[in-house]
Amino acid sequence: MKVGKPKSKRVPVRLRNKIEKSSAAKQRKNRKEAKKNPQWRSKTKKDPGIPNLFPFKDKILAEIEEKRRLKEEEAAQRKQLAKEQRLRGETVMDIEEGAEDDLEDDDLLEEESEDEDSMHVDESNPMAALLASAKARATEFEKQKTHDGDAMDEDDDAEFGGFGEEEDGTTAASVRKDSSRKAFDKVYKQVVEASDVVLYVLDARDPEGTRSKEVEQMVMAADGGSKRMIFILNKIDLVPPPVLRSWLVHLRRSFPTLPLRASKPAPNAKTFDHKELTIKGTSETLFKALKTFAESRQLKRSIKVGIIGYPNVGKSSVINALALRMGGRTGACPVGAEAGVTTSLREVKLDNKLKLLDSPGIVFPNKAEGSKSNKVEERARLVLLNAVPPKEIDDPVPAVNLLLKRLSTSPDLFAKLVEVYDLPPLHHVNGDTTTDFLVQVARKRGRLGKGGVPNLHSAALAVVTDWRDGRIQGWTDPPKHVATVVKSSKTAPATKGVVGDQKKIVKEWSAEFKLEGLWGDDESTEVDAMET
Numbered sequence: 001m002k003v004g005k006p007k008s009k010r011v012p013v014r015l016r017n018k019i020e021k022s023s024a025a026k027q028r029k030n031r032k033e034a035k036k037n038p039q040w041r042s043k044t045k046k047d048p049g050i051p052n053l054f055p056f057k058d059k060i061l062a063e064i065e066e067k068r069r070l071k072e073e074e075a076a077q078r079k080q081l082a083k084e085q086r087l088r089g090e091t092v093m094d095i096e097e098g099a100e101d102d103l104e105d106d107d108l109l110e111e112e113s114e115d116e117d118s119m120h121v122d123e124s125n126p127m128a129a130l131l132a133s134a135k136a137r138a139t140e141f142e143k144q145k146t147h148d149g150d151a152m153d154e155d156d157d158a159e160f161g162g163f164g165e166e167e168d169g170t171t172a173a174s175v176r177k178d179s180s181r182k183a184f185d186k187v188y189k190q191v192v193e194a195s196d197v198v199l200y201v202l203d204a205r206d207p208e209g210t211r212s213k214e215v216e217q218m219v220m221a222a223d224g225g226s227k228r229m230i231f232i233l234n235k236i237d238l239v240p241p242p243v244l245r246s247w248l249v250h251l252r253r254s255f256p257t258l259p260l261r262a263s264k265p266a267p268n269a270k271t272f273d274h275k276e277l278t279i280k281g282t283s284e285t286l287f288k289a290l291k292t293f294a295e296s297r298q299l300k301r302s303i304k305v306g307i308i309g310y311p312n313v314g315k316s317s318v319i320n321a322l323a324l325r326m327g328g329r330t331g332a333c334p335v336g337a338e339a340g341v342t343t344s345l346r347e348v349k350l351d352n353k354l355k356l357l358d359s360p361g362i363v364f365p366n367k368a369e370g371s372k373s374n375k376v377e378e379r380a381r382l383v384l385l386n387a388v389p390p391k392e393i394d395d396p397v398p399a400v401n402l403l404l405k406r407l408s409t410s411p412d413l414f415a416k417l418v419e420v421y422d423l424p425p426l427h428h429v430n431g432d433t434t435t436d437f438l439v440q441v442a443r444k445r446g447r448l449g450k451g452g453v454p455n456l457h458s459a460a461l462a463v464v465t466d467w468r469d470g471r472i473q474g475w476t477d478p479p480k481h482v483a484t485v486v487k488s489s490k491t492a493p494a495t496k497g498v499v500g501d502q503k504k505i506v507k508e509w510s511a512e513f514k515l516e517g518l519w520g521d522d523e524s525t526e527v528d529a530m531e532t
Contacts, residue, residue, distance in 0.1 A: 089132050089135075187345045187359055187360060188308060188359050188360075188362055190345060191306040191307075191308060191345065191357045191359040192218065192219060192222060192227075192306060192308065193222065193223075194304055194306065194357060195227065195304045195305060195306030195357060196227065196228070196297070196303045196304055196305070197227070197228045197229070197230065197290065197293060197303065197304075197305045197306070198219050198227060198228070198229045198230070198305075198306045198308060199229075199230055199232050199305060199306065199307050199308070199318065200215070200216070200219075200229055200230070200231050200232065200255075200308055200309060201232045201234050201307060201308070201309035201313045201314055201315050201318060202231055202232065202233055202234065202251075202309065202313065203234065203235055203310070203313050203314075203385065203386075204233050204234060204235045204236045204238060204239045204244060204247065204259075204475070205235065205238055205239060205474065205475045205476065206384075206385065206475070206476050207231075207233060207247055207251060207476075207478075208476065208478075208479070209381065209384075209385055209476070210309065210310040210313055210385060215308070216229065216254070216255070228293065228509055228512065228513075229255050230255060230256050230257070230258060230289075230509075230513070231251050231254075231255050231256065231257040231258070232257075232258055232260050232286070232318060233247060233248065233251065233257060233258065233259045233260065234260050234261075234262055234313055234314040234317070234318065235261075235262075235313075235314060235470075236259045236260065236261055236274060236277060236282075237261055237265055237271040237272055237273075237274065237470075238265070238269070238270070238271060238272070238470045238473075238475070239272065239475045240272050240475075241272065241274055243475055243477065243478075244259060244274070246477065246478045247478050249478075250478035250479070252506060253502065253503065253506070254502060254506070255505075255506060255509070256506055256509050256510045256513060256515055258282070258285065258286055258289070258515065259274075259277055259282060260282045260283065260286060260318065260321070261274075261277060261278060261279045261282050261283075262279070262283070262314045262317035262318045262320070262321045263279070263314065263317040263320070263321065264279070265469075265470055266469035266470055266471070267469075268469075268471050269469055269470035269471055270416075270470060270471060270472070270473045271470065279321065282321075283321040283322055283324070285515075286318075286322065287322050287350075288514075289513040289514065289515055290303070290305055290322075290354055290513075291353065291354065292512075292513055292514045293512055293513050294353040294354055295353070296512055302349075302351075302352060302353050302354060302355050303353055303354055303355070304355045304356075304357055305354065305355065305356050305357065306356075306357045306359065307319060307356065307357065307358050307359060308359055310362075310385060310387050311360075311362070311386065311387040311388075312385075312386040312387060312468075313386075315358060315359070316358055319348050319356045319358050322350060322356065323348055323350060323356075345357065345358070345359060346358040376398050377398070377402070379398065379399075380398040380399040380401070380402045381402065383396060383398075383399035383464060384399050384402060384403060384464075384467065386468045390461065390464070390465070393461065393464070395457075396457065396460035396461050396463075396464050397434065397438070397456060397457070397460045399460070399464055400434055400437070400438065400460045400463050400464065401434040403463070403467060403472075403474070404417075404433060404434055404437060406474060406476070407474055413473055413474055416472075416473050417472055417473075417474075420466070420471060420472060421440070421441050421444050421445075422444065423437070423440045423441070423444065424440065426440070435456070438454070438456045438459045438460055438463070439454045439456070439459075441459040441462065441463060442454035442455055442456065442458065442459035445459065445462055447459045447462065
């Protein structure tokens with residue numbers, strides 16, 4: 001018999017850590033060898049099964065086999081029963097249809113025949129009668145649903161006046177996959193009808209591309225010409241002052257136009273300093289013009305101002321800038337760099353006399369021909385206008401090709417584009433520089449696939465994103481103005497026709513809003529000088 005303190009079986013920490021380290025090292029070694037082994041092995045662990053030494057192995061295997069056999073028999077029985085019910089259901093439906101045709105003139109006999117048939121079916125197979133009744137009701141519901149849907153489509157087409165479908169026969173829903181074009185058109189028309197003043201927001205880089213003459217005519221004709229419309233030239237910090245001044249002079253021949261900086265530019269954007277045209281100054285001038293119009297109307301209700309325009313031209317940013325000048329919250333309307341942020345009608349109250357209506361941006365219909373080449377070019381144009389969300393851009397390469405064509409007309413702008421990506425001189429392959437440009441951009445930005453192959457799709461998306469955020473400089477020049485003068489005759493002197501009427505409308509509306517500053521004082525003199 002041992003006497004004394006028993007010896008502990010605990011392992012020292014030093015030895016335990018040594019065992020853990022050696023075990024981890026052995027596992028790492030095994031993993032490395034497994035990676036080098038070319039033999040394929042499944043990651044799912046194999047079922048070890050029942051050990052041979054287990055005393056009841058034969059009994060357990062017999063039970064498993066019996067369960068599998070019973071399961072297969074039950075499945076076969078259910079399949080056979082479903083087949084018989086389907087055949088009986090079709091037979092019952094044929095009998096009922098024949099009975100209804102034969103007894104159509106006699107209602108009493110028809111009811112008795114139906115009751116007898118149903119009783120007979122209930123006795124043989126009650127599920128067949130239930131199945132036949134359900135099929136008949138489903139067919140009747142589908143017919144009614146189709147009829148109601150066709151009626152609603154006809155009403156929508158008559159209401160929207162053709163804005164829901166393009167002239168080439170393609171529906172406008174193909175432009176926006178995530179939402180209904182007709183729903184957006186309906187909201188847009190609601191905004192125009194409910195507004196006293198319509199602010200048509202244009203992109204300063206391409207005002208003519210984001211402008212629709214049909215929309216202008218529609219606003220002018222609404223409510224007997226009582227509505228007022230103002231062009232808002234947004235994103236003015238992305239164009240130089242001379243170009244902005246030229247566009248203001250050109251647009252003010254049609255409608256009163258105000259420049260606006262609604263929000264701060266994106267990071268690393270190439271901007272221009274317009275000195276007095278700041279975010280605060282331009283938004284305050286627009287707010288004063290709207291307040292002046294509201295006071296001149298002397299209405300007991302508030303004046304509603306609708307905001308319309310293409311997607312991603314900054315409609316919600318205009319509302320946020322006006323709300324911020326009134327001391328409101330900065331996020332009155334959600335905004336984003338991508339198109340399609342605003343999807344429904346939104347009303348923002350500035351004060352007791354002004355309410356702003358924000359509408360989702362839609363691509364207004366144009367009269368371009370519906371050929372395949374024109375469709376591709378139109379899609380590329382919409383991508384450059386930021387009217388298509390990035391998720392819906394199937395092929396951004398045509399948009400980059402169109403961008404290079406536009407910038408190649410100006411050597412300075414094309415040189416700045418090459419400088420943005422720090423590219424070497426581009427090579428012309430069969431008169432095409434787009435492929436070489438995208439290859440160089442993919443290498444510079446690391447847009448490479450397997451084996452170092454340049455991913456042209458990813459590189460083109462990166463270029464489109466840089467263009468959207470203003471990192472690539474580019475703009476369009478206003479068209480040259482040609483005065484249309486009607487030739488004089490013996491009975492009538494020479495007149496300027498519609499030009500004179502539009503000039504008169506611009507002067508009257510400008511007086512109602514009292515547009516001052518922001519190159520508004522010398523507007524009339526500049527327009528007169530350009531037209532004479």
